[in-house]
Amino acid sequence: MSRYETVIGLEVHAQLKTKTKIFCSCSTEFGKDPNENVCAVCSGMPGVLPVLNEKVAEYATKMGIATNCEINLKSVFARKNYFYPDLPKGYQISQFELPICEHGHVDIEVDDEKKRIGVTRIHMEEDAGKSIHSAADNASFVDLNRTGVPLIEIVSEPDMRSAEEAIAYLKEVRSVLLYLGICDGNMEEGSFRCDANISVRPYGQEEFGTRAELKNLNSFKHILKAIKYEVDRQIDLVEDGEKVVQETRLFNVDKGITQSMRGKEEAHDYRYFPDPDLVPLVLDEAWVKQWQSELPELPRDKRERFMVEYTLADYDAALITTDRTVAEYFEAAVKAYNGEAKKVTNWVVGELLPFCHEVESEACDVKLSPEKLAALLTLVDDGTISVKIGKDIFRDLCESGDDPAEYVKAKGLAQMSDSGELEAMVDQVIADNPSEVEAFKGGKKKLMSFFMGQVMRLSKGQANPGIVTKMIQEKLS
Structure with a gap:
C-alpha cells in the first residue's frame, strides 16, 4: 500500500443549452x-455593451439548487485578464469574489462506500474562442464561434482521494446537468470538460502538497x-x-503521459476586478422558488426510488438512472408491461443500452417505444417467440418501430409448439x-444442450x- 495520499479537486466547465x-x-x-456566429459584442469591438442572457442565470441557479448550494441573491461579474489569441477582448467575463452559488455538495458512491464531495462554488462565465493550428499552411487561425458561449464552472473542494472517486463525481455532476436539461454533456464537442488539480502528501500530513493542474480532459x-x-x-x-513543480500540464493521449504546458497561474495573476x-x-427570491419548483426528480433520488419501488439491484439502478431518457423509458415500459420489472430491467440493460451506445442515440430516439418493448416481452412470456428470437429481432424493431406481433407474423417467426412437428424433429436428432x-444414458447429462x-x-x-x-x-x- 502506498505511503502517500492523493488529493484531487476538480473544475468542471459545462456549456449551457x-x-x-451569454451577452449577445x-x-x-x-x-x-468558422466565425459565422460572431458579432461586435462577442468579438470585443470597442464601445459595445454586454447584456446578460437571463436563461444563463436561471440555469446556473438550478444547478446550484440541485447540488445543495447556497444561492447568492446578489452576485457580481468580474474581468479575468489574460492574453491569448482566441480571447478577443483580452479578458474573460467571469465571476470571482461574489459567485451566484456557493457551499454545496454532491454525494458519490465507490465500491459500496458513500462519500460527500464539497462544491466550493458555481459561477457563470463566457467561453473563449478556438485556435486552429494548420501544419499544411504553416499558420494558426482563430474561430470565434465559441466566444461568448455561456458556461458554468463547478468548482469542487479537494475532497477526492482517488481517480475512481473523481470519475464517480464527474459522472454524477454530468448526470445532474442532463436531468436538468441545461447541458448536453457532450465531452467530445467540449460541452462538458474538466481541469483536475492533483497533489500527493504522506498519510497523516494535514497540509496539502504542491499541486499540478491537468487541463481540458475530455x-x-x-x-x-x-x-x-x-x-x-x-x-x-x-x-x-x-520537488513537485506547481504547473499546468496536458495529457498526451497517444503516450499516456502528462506533459508540462506552462507555470500554474494563481488568482492574482488574472488581476480580477468587477466588470464596469x-x-x-x-x-428575486420568487424567481429562485419558481426555478426550484421546476426541478425534476434528480438522479440519486430516482436511483433510490427505483431500488425500493422496482426492487432493482444497485448496479442496475445506477445504469438505468444515469441518463434521464433511459430512466423515463424504463419506467414507461414497466407501466405498460404486466410482468415483473426485473424482466424489463434485463432487456433495458442488456439490449437497449448497448444498442443506444452503438448507434450513439438516446433512448427517446429509439423507434421501439416503451409500449412496444412491453408487447415484445409479452410475446416471449406467452410462448409466441423464444427469448433468442426476441433478442435477434430487437435491433430491427428499434430501427423500424414495427409492431412486434405484426413483425413476428410477417417474418414467420412464431415459436413452434405443435407436438407432432417437434416430436418428429426430436426423433430425427436421436x-x-x-x-x-x-x-447421455450413461450419465453425461450435459449432452442435453447438444x-x-x-x-x-x-x-x-x-x-x-x-x-x-x-420430449428429449x-x-x-
Whole structure:
C-alpha cells in the first residue's frame, strides 16, 4: 500500500443549452462555418455593451439548487485578464469574489462506500474562442464561434482521494446537468470538460502538497488514466527527493503521459476586478422558488426510488438512472408491461443500452417505444417467440418501430409448439446421433444442450424449448 495520499479537486466547465450567447444574441449552434456566429459584442469591438442572457442565470441557479448550494441573491461579474489569441477582448467575463452559488455538495458512491464531495462554488462565465493550428499552411487561425458561449464552472473542494472517486463525481455532476436539461454533456464537442488539480502528501500530513493542474480532459477514460499517471509521477518525484513543480500540464493521449504546458497561474495573476459594463446581478427570491419548483426528480433520488419501488439491484439502478431518457423509458415500459420489472430491467440493460451506445442515440430516439418493448416481452412470456428470437429481432424493431406481433407474423417467426412437428424433429436428432444418446444414458447429462441445439438448428430457432426439453428427457430416460 502506498505511503502517500492523493488529493484531487476538480473544475468542471459545462456549456449551457441556451439558444444564444451569454451577452449577445449570436447563436450557440455547434458546427457552423468558422466565425459565422460572431458579432461586435462577442468579438470585443470597442464601445459595445454586454447584456446578460437571463436563461444563463436561471440555469446556473438550478444547478446550484440541485447540488445543495447556497444561492447568492446578489452576485457580481468580474474581468479575468489574460492574453491569448482566441480571447478577443483580452479578458474573460467571469465571476470571482461574489459567485451566484456557493457551499454545496454532491454525494458519490465507490465500491459500496458513500462519500460527500464539497462544491466550493458555481459561477457563470463566457467561453473563449478556438485556435486552429494548420501544419499544411504553416499558420494558426482563430474561430470565434465559441466566444461568448455561456458556461458554468463547478468548482469542487479537494475532497477526492482517488481517480475512481473523481470519475464517480464527474459522472454524477454530468448526470445532474442532463436531468436538468441545461447541458448536453457532450465531452467530445467540449460541452462538458474538466481541469483536475492533483497533489500527493504522506498519510497523516494535514497540509496539502504542491499541486499540478491537468487541463481540458475530455473523456472519462482519459481522465482516469491522466490522474493515475500524474499521481505516480508525483510520488516518484517525492521518493527521489525532488520537488513537485506547481504547473499546468496536458495529457498526451497517444503516450499516456502528462506533459508540462506552462507555470500554474494563481488568482492574482488574472488581476480580477468587477466588470464596469455589467451591474451586479440581483435575483428575486420568487424567481429562485419558481426555478426550484421546476426541478425534476434528480438522479440519486430516482436511483433510490427505483431500488425500493422496482426492487432493482444497485448496479442496475445506477445504469438505468444515469441518463434521464433511459430512466423515463424504463419506467414507461414497466407501466405498460404486466410482468415483473426485473424482466424489463434485463432487456433495458442488456439490449437497449448497448444498442443506444452503438448507434450513439438516446433512448427517446429509439423507434421501439416503451409500449412496444412491453408487447415484445409479452410475446416471449406467452410462448409466441423464444427469448433468442426476441433478442435477434430487437435491433430491427428499434430501427423500424414495427409492431412486434405484426413483425413476428410477417417474418414467420412464431415459436413452434405443435407436438407432432417437434416430436418428429426430436426423433430425427436421436436417430442421427446414436453415440451421444448412449453417452447421455450413461450419465453425461450435459449432452442435453447438444440435443437442444440440434433441434433448434432443424427448427431454425423456432422450437419451443420447454416442450423440446420435456420430449428429449422422456425419450432418453
